[in-house]
Amino acid sequence: MSTIVMPEPDQSILDRSSEIIAALKEILPHDAVIFEKSETLAYECDALVAYRCSPLAVVLPRNTQEVSAIMKTCLRLGVPVVPRGSGTSLAGGALPTKDSIILGTNRLTKVLEIDTDNRFIKVQTGVTNLSVTGAVEGDGFFYAPDPSSQLACAIAGNIAMNSGGAHCLKYGVTTNNLMGVTMVLADGEIVEIGGAHLDALGYDLLGLICGSEGQLGIVTEAYLRILAKPEGARPVLIGYDDPRTAGTCVADIIKAGILPVAIEYMDRLTIVATDKFSGAGYPDVEALLIVEVEGSDEEIDYQLNKIIKIANKLNPAELRQSNSEEESALIWKGRKSAFGAVGQIADYICLDGTVPVSQLAYVLGEIGDLSKKYDLQVANVFHAGDGNMHPLILYNANDPVELEKAEHLGADILRTCVEVGGCLTGEHGVGIEKRELMTSQYSNEDMEMQMSVKDCFDPNWLLNPAKVYPLELSESRRQNLKMGAK
Amino acid sequence: MDKIFSPKDEAELAQIITKAKSDNISLRIKGGGTRQGLGNFIKTDAILSLKNISGISLYEPDALTLVAKAGTSIKEINKLLKKEGQRLGFDPMDHRAIYHSSGEPTIGAIIAANISGSRRIIAGGARDALIGVRFINGSGEIIKNGGRVMKNVTGLDLVKLMAGSFGTLGVLSEVSLKLLPIAQRELSLIINGQSLEKAISTMSKALGSPFEITGAAFLPNEKDEAKTCLRIEGFSSQVDYRLKKLSELLVKGEKIEILEGKLHEKLWQSIRDVKTFKNSKKPLWRLSIKPSDAPAISNQLSKITAADMIFDWAGGLIWAQLQDEDNAQADAVRHIIKQFGGHATLVRGSDELREVVDVFQPEQEMVAKLSSSIRQKFDPSGILNPNLMGNFGEK
Numbered sequence A: 001m002s003t004i005v006m007p008e009p010d011q012s013i014l015d016r017s018s019e020i021i022a023a024l025k026e027i028l029p030h031d032a033v034i035f036e037k038s039e040t041l042a043y044e045c046d047a048l049v050a051y052r053c054s055p056l057a058v059v060l061p062r063n064t065q066e067v068s069a070i071m072k073t074c075l076r077l078g079v080p081v082v083p084r085g086s087g088t089s090l091a092g093g094a095l096p097t098k099d100s101i102i103l104g105t106n107r108l109t110k111v112l113e114i115d116t117d118n119r120f121i122k123v124q125t126g127v128t129n130l131s132v133t134g135a136v137e138g139d140g141f142f143y144a145p146d147p148s149s150q151l152a153c154a155i156a157g158n159i160a161m162n163s164g165g166a167h168c169l170k171y172g173v174t175t176n177n178l179m180g181v182t183m184v185l186a187d188g189e190i191v192e193i194g195g196a197h198l199d200a201l202g203y204d205l206l207g208l209i210c211g212s213e214g215q216l217g218i219v220t221e222a223y224l225r226i227l228a229k230p231e232g233a234r235p236v237l238i239g240y241d242d243p244r245t246a247g248t249c250v251a252d253i254i255k256a257g258i259l260p261v262a263i264e265y266m267d268r269l270t271i272v273a274t275d276k277f278s279g280a281g282y283p284d285v286e287a288l289l290i291v292e293v294e295g296s297d298e299e300i301d302y303q304l305n306k307i308i309k310i311a312n313k314l315n316p317a318e319l320r321q322s323n324s325e326e327e328s329a330l331i332w333k334g335r336k337s338a339f340g341a342v343g344q345i346a347d348y349i350c351l352d353g354t355v356p357v358s359q360l361a362y363v364l365g366e367i368g369d370l371s372k373k374y375d376l377q378v379a380n381v382f383h384a385g386d387g388n389m390h391p392l393i394l395y396n397a398n399d400p401v402e403l404e405k406a407e408h409l410g411a412d413i414l415r416t417c418v419e420v421g422g423c424l425t426g427e428h429g430v431g432i433e434k435r436e437l438m439t440s441q442y443s444n445e446d447m448e449m450q451m452s453v454k455d456c457f458d459p460n461w462l463l464n465p466a467k468v469y470p471l472e473l474s475e476s477r478r479q480n481l482k483m484g485a486k
Numbered sequence B: 001m002d003k004i005f006s007p008k009d010e011a012e013l014a015q016i017i018t019k020a021k022s023d024n025i026s027l028r029i030k031g032g033g034t035r036q037g038l039g040n041f042i043k044t045d046a047i048l049s050l051k052n053i054s055g056i057s058l059y060e061p062d063a064l065t066l067v068a069k070a071g072t073s074i075k076e077i078n079k080l081l082k083k084e085g086q087r088l089g090f091d092p093m094d095h096r097a098i099y100h101s102s103g104e105p106t107i108g109a110i111i112a113a114n115i116s117g118s119r120r121i122i123a124g125g126a127r128d129a130l131i132g133v134r135f136i137n138g139s140g141e142i143i144k145n146g147g148r149v150m151k152n153v154t155g156l157d158l159v160k161l162m163a164g165s166f167g168t169l170g171v172l173s174e175v176s177l178k179l180l181p182i183a184q185r186e187l188s189l190i191i192n193g194q195s196l197e198k199a200i201s202t203m204s205k206a207l208g209s210p211f212e213i214t215g216a217a218f219l220p221n222e223k224d225e226a227k228t229c230l231r232i233e234g235f236s237s238q239v240d241y242r243l244k245k246l247s248e249l250l251v252k253g254e255k256i257e258i259l260e261g262k263l264h265e266k267l268w269q270s271i272r273d274v275k276t277f278k279n280s281k282k283p284l285w286r287l288s289i290k291p292s293d294a295p296a297i298s299n300q301l302s303k304i305t306a307a308d309m310i311f312d313w314a315g316g317l318i319w320a321q322l323q324d325e326d327n328a329q330a331d332a333v334r335h336i337i338k339q340f341g342g343h344a345t346l347v348r349g350s351d352e353l354r355e356v357v358d359v360f361q362p363e364q365e366m367v368a369k370l371s372s373s374i375r376q377k378f379d380p381s382g383i384l385n386p387n388l389m390g391n392f393g394e395k
């Protein structure tokens, strides 16, 4: 049995399934409404695959107006709406319930405007992260936030989760690169916030919307900041026999005034797994760092020399520089395939707790102890420069008892992250996964304040209602919908 | 004399607000008092001063993070950071020059007003550096959001909401910030004699290059000559390299100047603090726009009155000083910005002018409705800086 529960579906909605589907068909082109079980299968879960459920229907609108019409209809009929991008959320953010419809962004894929003079691109939010960079690359620009899932994940999901990536130490996360949105509110009203200028007017609603996990509105269009591509980039690989020393190395680099674009960390378990999988040829060490800097060749040399000097002071077991594009690619190859590689050994739960950089070594130690206590392996691969850890808990998904054990271990690790001054999630979001753990980071007043903001945008809690906040806390609000519909 | 509350810690601050709510006493929130002219003209029953809630709670140079109480002065923070070769990446504007005010700016107020400087274009604004807050809402509850780590997506991001809410949603007691290293070396490349159109295109090219310009401003009338100013920084040899590359890219026979050291620092301080308009009390507007709209907007502004302007953020930020205390001129500014997009704030104006003109641009109706309902939730009795940001469309 697993520890995460979803609320019982509302029978009165299920009873009206055909009426609801008919109403949606009336306002949308025929191919935009999907309800056959065989076709909705693909929408039953996101990347938190241990949890799945078939939705009442899936709608795939092509523009903001259609989204508005859907929301009006769903509000009128009292049907919850779960927004979905590409379904790569690791937190169950896009998981539907039986009594909800999925609103997918799959067909919102237009690039609306590219303006390199003013350094922005305007897109419909169903475009993938990587294709945004693809659209401006030819002009020498790129879109900075680069989640490892960038080939698949949509800007919609990135905005909803405030996603980060390997390069956010230097460039920030989605919220720092988002200039404006068009959003449809739960009642179908369309609002535009921000735009081609900096700092939206009035309260920073843009900041609120980014990371709101589909609970405030459906984001249909976005202005994204694009940046000039650096002249070049090059990584160095540094291995240590002790995680603590690797932690010290990270701190020393940052303190020396160097701001690498990325500092990635891998532990032995990950190294072994990725090496087998990708043939990257990683050294046999306890802790491996990949540090990447950018600039012209000389600029890169200068920075890498400084980093190498710092690293050498701490007696690395291995220090590998790159002399060519191929060698650089090889250094990154293992890291980029790390998740897939670990997935080859076993099923895993990917955590996302973030800790102050000064606490990294301590928390790694604690994770080791907890891993022994629960008798489950944990692989660590993460963004070290900003303390965003990704412990991967290995377990057997076919064994419900082990899933529950893995979830308990995960909860203990996340509590440790919070205890040392960190947080439950650095970039994946709360979703259903960390919903009940919110109480370890926030008081009831803190969460009440947050939920009251949702009340302003979505008074009936129509949008993604059973996410982020502990079910018990959101219970009365989620009842609003039922009352309204009856 | 107004009544002044000066709580000594967060707990006392919460008590005062709880009591103010039950007694229905409205509060004007005050940090260092250097920016009391910013926002709509308001009258309150009392002043709530944060000056005693001050001090650095935590500084971790190797994590690039700082946690400080709201009343801590920027001066103290800058001094501490400098010792470790670090800085506030957003380099907030100091308003004392344009307001002729005295006192020491505080970090709480800078965050509350989301004040940034010329580095906004690359390093982000105050809202981007802010990673955690503690505040007291209008019901006297102590609320925290975010924390002290750079990446945090746990729950709704009230951190960003608090930045730029001017105290109308809650009184900040403590803020956590992400820092940046100070560059080894910096200098200015100044191109003389460009027209506004040319300068905008120069600055756009500079920002479209990989050389990480940290400032791009156009001063049309500096010592009778138009100056396009670019700030270049990095480690020492990198700065030489970038200067060379940028000169090749941007300079086409114009006269250039290169400033380093004191003169360079002074130049960028003056741009950040809008010192061009310091010796005056005339209305001063701040327009946040799409950079390439700057020439057209500037043109139209000049038709209203003899407007003096400087341009920061590669043209995306216009500071415009108008000639007269006249609300018709204010309407005209707002009319212009409506055609182009962006927003205009009346940063300096007499109490009388600010009594009749909305300092902040009124929001789209639906957005105003959202803002107003958020304020309702955070400060149900409307006791915190009432009307400072306007009434969000409600009469």
Ligand SMILES: Cc1cc2nc3c(=O)[nH]c(=O)nc-3n(C[C@H](O)[C@H](O)[C@H](O)COP(=O)(O)OP(=O)(O)OC[C@H]3O[C@@H](n4cnc5c(N)ncnc54)[C@H](O)[C@@H]3O)c2cc1C
Residues within 6 Å of the ligand: A046, A047, A082, A083, A084, A085, A086, A087, A088, A089, A090, A092, A093, A094, A105, A125, A146, A147, A148, A149, A152, A153, A154, A155, A156, A157, A158, A159, A160, A161, A162, A163, A164, A165, A166, A213, A214, A215, A217, A218, A219, A220, A339, A427, A428, A464
């Ligand atoms: C292998 C792998 C690697 C990953 N690496 C990273 C990483 O490096 N960094 C990182 O941050 N994340 C990473 N993720 C997590 C995930 O990719 C991100 O959270 C991503 O942003 C989700 O995008 P999506 O389009 O798949 O959204 P979905 O999973 O479909 O949805 C995510 C959330 O967005 C909401 N949503 C979707 N569309 C809208 C909309 N139009 N309006 C409002 N809300 C909406 C959903 O309701 C849901 O809550 C990884 C995931 C995988 C599987």
